Amino acid sequence: MFMIATDSWTWLMCFLIKKVLLQTTDELNAYRLLSLLYNPSITYLLDYLRRAMTSYREVAQIVESIILQVISLRHPSFDVLRIITLDLFTEPFLLDNMSNQAMSDMVTQLPLGPWLVVVGDLVKEGAIKDDASMAGLLMNVTEMGYIQHGKYLDDHVLAKYAKAIQLLLSHLPVSFLTSNYIHVQDDAGRDSSDEDVEMIELPTKISPLIKNRLESLYNTEKINSLLSRCMQLTATDSNAIRFVSSFINTLLLRWPMKKNDILNTLLYKSVAMQQLLQTLWQSWSASKEAQLFGQEQIIYRLNEAISLLTDADSSESWSTLYLLCEIYTRLLLTIADTELLSDDLNQHPFQLKQIIQLSTHLKTISFVMFWRADNMDLSREISHSGIQLHQLRSTITQLLQQIHMRDSRRSFCPTDHWLIKDLNTDNFSSAAVAEEFNLETDQQEKKLSKGRLAIISPRLGILNNIPFVVPFEQRVEIFQQFIQNDKKRNNIDERFRARVGATIRRDHIFEDGFNAFHKLDVGLKDKVAISFVDEFGLEEAGIDGGGVFKEFLTGLSHEAFDVNYGLFVATPEQLLYPNPNSFATESQQLEYFRFLGLIIGKAVYEGILLDVPFASFFLKKCLGKVNYLDDLSSLDPELYKGLLSLKKYDGNVEDLSLDFTVTHDEMGSSKTIELVPNGSQVPVTNQNRIQYIYLVANYRLNVQIAKQCRAFFKGLSTIVDIKWLRMFNEQELQVLLGGASIPIDLADLRANTVLAGYDERDATIQNFWKALESFDNTLRMKFVKFVTSCSRPPLLGFKELVPKFCIRNAGVDDDRLPTSSTCVNLLKLPNFSSYRVLREKLLYAITADAGFDLS
Incomplete structure (x- = not known):
């Protein structure tokens, strides 16, 4: 019936589907179209199809018939495959309602392998001109792989299939x-509270039908199926892990809304997590x-290291490491310390020596x-990994x-595992x-995220992100x-x-301190003078040279941090x-927390x-970090063991x-909190x-105290710059x-002691140090x-004590106890x-908190 070339016939079939049956408005080559329409047989066919379309189902059947004719050519040429793909x-929705x-x-009938290669070539050439066509091709390629649960994706075709989807x-x-809205920030850091975040509105000229279809094509069940198929391939082909890593990374990076589903699938629903x-x-x-x-002395091979980071031939290795970091980071969120430290691979996928080796690699790369x-x-x-350097560094x-x-x-x-060897710390x-x-x-630092800070100041970048290498x-x-500079x-x-x-009343230190200072904010950095008023309303004599203010801080902390308060x-x-x-989240209470932060x-x-x-x-939490399961052991050991x-x-x-749900007891009554909607x-x-365990721990450790922590940290960071605080972890911050x-260290204390009215050779001083040496460390701390x-x-x-520790002669009196002025x-x-009397009196004084004297 048709006396035209195979590629023209193929193009015509594609045209019939697009212009007549699906009625799209894509621009077509006018010359080519006219040359075909001059053929009376083709004109008759078009008229016949228009008259035949009496229902949507008939249209679908005609589409099915034509598609099968198009792809049933015995040996389709490269040009034919290109026409099928492009036209x-x-x-979009081409394969809808096909039986x-x-x-x-x-x-x-379609040669999947060659066709997928053509798909990849067309994408790389830029032959697909508009975004809707790119989305349509992604939808149809994806749908082809799902036919009969991926039955036709043998090992040879699967790699090409994954590569085609990755490119699309x-x-x-x-x-x-x-x-329609996404976060835009300079770095992919997870502790994002201190990052520069900008909300931008995305273009809205996107068919919601296309977005919904993509969402359904990549739902949890289908992602599970696809990833499981990929993981099965890695069990038989050791080299497959590289292309599989690249494919999964593309899903993670390009489809952030699917990230949780993908990682959970890899960890809990596909092949054994240990094997992966x-x-x-x-x-x-x-x-x-x-x-x-893996070399500890990376400081001497920096140029070589940078070359590898930017080497085109290294992309597969970086893809593998990137995926390893993403999965292992997610796994650690619900791994207990006991599991981590166990060499039982059923509890944890790595042996300790492997974790140590991995941490060396990560440390040197990050540095x-x-x-x-x-x-x-x-x-x-x-x-061509799809991974930007800042994303690799962040992960x-x-x-x-x-x-x-x-x-x-x-x-x-x-x-010293965490230190960078031979780094000139001075x-x-x-x-x-x-x-x-x-x-x-320059007053620009307040606008800088950790990522931008690292570019402007590499050393501050290290101190804010990986401070432990110093x-x-x-x-x-x-x-x-x-x-001091501040x-x-x-x-x-x-x-x-x-x-x-x-002026502070001794019996109302917190109340008076709050009223005096809570509105000062950054003004509290200035030198502060405190005058105490006793219980009779009389102002105590003396000038505050710093010691009285120290006493004020000490007294206020004892009062405010007492659990009875x-x-x-x-x-x-x-x-x-x-x-x-x-009640601790009420506005007045939050103001108290902010004041205590100050x-x-x-x-x-x-x-x-x-x-x-x-x-x-x-x-x-105050440092802007998130607590996870293993942090729960210190808060609620029983709940931790139960989880x-x-x-x-x-x-x-x-x-x-x-x-x-979780139940929270408050003021004698129980309150039920839903962890997810309904x-x-x-x-x-x-x-x-696993999701339940994570949400319970998150609620107890993060959600319940979030507002209180934010208020406290707001006050703390008003005085101490956040950049300075980020140089320390939580244990170091406590120090x-x-x-x-x-x-x-008694030798250190003795070397930094000042004597008043005594000489180092005096018997009392000799006996004093002898007594301290006889104390165990608990008594020395007292x-x-x-x-x-x-x-x-x-x-x-x-040597850091200001003023230095001083021993002052209090006269000759065996009946008197030693006293102290902690403010100075x-x-x-x-x-x-005698030594005996001195030791007894000193021991009694420090264990009974005897006699505070301000003289």
């Missing part, structure tokens, strides 16, 4: 895959990149990418931080202080220098008279965290140690009659128990607030608290007649 399979039989016939997703505008992570690890650890970044951030284009894509750094956090809690890495410190000073002077003592010295900028001089003052409560280990009850910030700013033991999950038991439960979880109607099952939890108000020594030793670190020690 037919770019049509299962027609779909099966189509996929068996990479070239499709993100607006087809997300909501081990395969990824083996692939990565055998690469040339792993060999280089190089921050250290040389000013020499790298972090928006650059790593070859690697997040996992590195997680492993370091675990090691900080329960050490398993070698000594030069690093001085340069970091100079960079910070310039930033502060020794803690070095960071403390940098921190103290930051404060005081200079704000013209704060200890030699001058205080610009801020207040109601703002804070204690864990079973007597560690403090904000009261989670609803007070703690002022103490840190002045180097005054406060004996207030905070729970680590509270400090972690771990649920995680390991071998039976049917539904038999436990749990649902997605949570009381959602049973906990074997499939969703910063309350001193080092180390044995009291003594230090007795004279300084804090039981722990300063961060960098007793002073011990008033009588000139006792």
Whole structure:
């Protein structure tokens, strides 16, 4: 009937479907169209089809028939496959309402492998001109793979199928895959509260039908099926993990709304998670990149390291590592420390030696990418992996931080494992202080996220993201220098008279302190003078040279952080965290929390140690981090054990009659909180128990105290810059607030002691040091608290005490007890007649908190 070439006939069939049956408005080649329409037979066929279309079902049947004719050519040429792809399979909804039989016939007759290669070539050539056609091709290619649950995707075709989808997703505008609003930020960091975030509205000229269809094509069930098929291939082909990694990474990066589904599938619903992570690890650890970044002395091979990061031939290795980091980071959210430290691969996929080795790789990669951030284009894509350098750095750094956090809690890495070998810390410190000073002077730092900060100041980028590669003592010295520079900028001089003052009643320290200072905000950085009023309303004599203000801070903290006051409560280990009850979120209570943040910030700013033991999950939350399952052990050990038991439960979880709610007891009454919408109607099952465990821990550790923590941190960061705080983790921040939890070094204390009315050779002084040496460390800590108000020594030793510890002669009197003035670190020690009397009196004084004397 038709005397035209095969490719023209194919094109005509595509035209019939698009222009007549589907009635689209795509532009066609006018010359080619006219040349065909001059054929009377074709004109007759068009008229016949128009008259024949009496129902949608008839249209669908004609579409089926023509498609099968088009693809049933015995040996379709490359040109024919291009025509089919460009003029037919770019049509959205093309395969809708085709019968299962027609779909099966189509996929068996179409040479899938060559066709998928053509699809990839057309995408790379830019032959697909509009976004709707790209979306249509993605829909149709995806649908072809789902026919009979992927039955026709043998191992040979699967790689081409994954590559074709990867290319299509990479070239499709993100607006087809997300909501109408997305976050735009410079770095893909997860601790996003301190990132620069901008909301932009995406183009709205997108058919909602297309977006909905893409959503349904990539629903959880179909993603599970596709990923499981890919994972099965990696079990038989060790090289397949590389293209599979690249494919999955594209899904994660281009379709962020599907990220949770994808990661949960990989961890809990596909092949064994242990097998997947081990395969990824083996692939990565055998690469040339792993060999280089496994070197501890990376500082001498920086140029080589940067070359590998930007080498086109390295893209497969980076794709493998990126996926490994994404999956393992997600897994660690619900892995207990005991499971992590176990060599039982049924509990955890890696042995400890592998975790240590992995952390070395991550540490050196992250260090190089921050250290040389000013020499790298972090928006650059790593070859054709779809991964930008800043995304790789962010994902690697997040996992590195997680492993370091675990090691900080329960050490398993070698000594000095986290430090960068041969890094010149003296030069690093001085340069970091100079960079910070310039930033502060320029007044631009408040607009900088961690990512932009790292580009402008590589050293500050390291201190804010991977501070643990620099020794803690070095960071403390940098921190103290930051404060000194800040005081200079704000013209704060200890030699001058205080610009801020207040009169405080000794029996109303918190109330009067709040009324006097809570509105000062950054003004509280100034020197503050305190006058105390006794119970009779009489102002106490004396001038505040700093010691009285220290006493004020100490007294206020004792009052405000007392659990009986109601703002804070204690864990079973007597560690403090904000009261989670609803009344603590009222506006006045939140103002109290903000004020206490100011007070703690002022103490840190002045180097005054406060004996207030905070729970680590509270400090972690204040630093802008998120708490996870293993942090729950310190808050509620019983609930923690229960959730771990649920995680390991071998039976049917539904038999436990749990649902997605938690019960909170408050003021004698119980309140039920739904963890998900209609949570009381959602049973906990074997499939969703990990989500339940995560949500319960998240509610107790994050949601309940979120407002209180934000208010506290708002006050704290008003005095102490957030950049400075980010140099420390939660354990180190506790040391910063309350001193080092180390044995009291008497030699250090003695070397930094001033004598008044005594000489080092006096018998009383000799007996005093002899008595302290006879005390165990617990008693020595009581003594230090007795004279300084804090039981722990300063961060960098007793040389940091201001003023220095002083022993003053209190006269000859064997009946008198030693007394102290903690505000000035002073011990008033009588000139006792013997060692025995001195030891007894000193021991009684420090254990009974005897006699505070302000003289």
